[in-house]
Amino acid sequence: MAQAATDDRLYRSIAAAKPKLVTGVPDGMLAQTIMLCAGSPDFPYIACAREEECIGVASGAAMAGERAVVMVQNAGLLNSLGALATMGLRYGLPFVVIVTNRGALADPNGYDIEKREAFDAGVRPMARVFDFDAADFPDDLIPAAFKWAEAARKPVIIALEKRLGSGGGAAA
């Protein structure tokens, strides 16, 4: 296993929110964060085979009144909209979904473009999305996201993307 950087801003922001559980499906932009979460002594990281499972896992934790973080790519959340609607939105479960929003101007893989367009068309009308530069976001991003979700009584989506002129990295 590759050595994860110890200075990962997204990991530190997640840890600052004191979640009881983090779950996800890998994305290259999240690799460092996932490795650090998997090694965290403070919470379990549940590596799911499919993104819809992540929504289920987070729902189970949230139904117990605990904080849960989901990390997936935009295409993965698109695969999970039924679960997001019928669990997260129906029951008002305040978990945080971190989405790598691939297909940005600075991230123009041909196979990502439609994912991004479908994310805009399918996810934004049904759930609150807050957008940030993956290389430049506030340290208190994830604690703030939980505060919003718990006040709103619904899941919140934090979309991270590579931006032109920025570091372009994941979360370091």
Place this chain on the structure above:
Amino acid sequence: MSNLPSQQDAIAAALALYPARPFAVSDIGSQSGWLKGAGHDPRNLYVSGPMGLATSIALGLAAVRPNDQVLAIAGDGALAMNLTSLATIVGAKPKNLSILLVDNRVYEFTA
């Protein structure tokens, strides 16, 4: 005529194996109806979400409640829709999660 127990009796028998009532998470459809029939309890969660997600929800619950027992109740059709959750559960190694697979040999109602 089948000699198999009814779904409701099978669920009741599984719940009776625990010294204290576990959290019971049942999939949408007939499993939720039969769980309620086997005995309504505040620790029952009748999932309204996508078919098959009970095992994943139960995993999340088990992970944050390690001192409580959790029983996921899935039909054969529902579990087939989320077979990958079994691989995830094996990877997570929860010590407090069990799965009751109710195979009634038909693809029964969901409403």
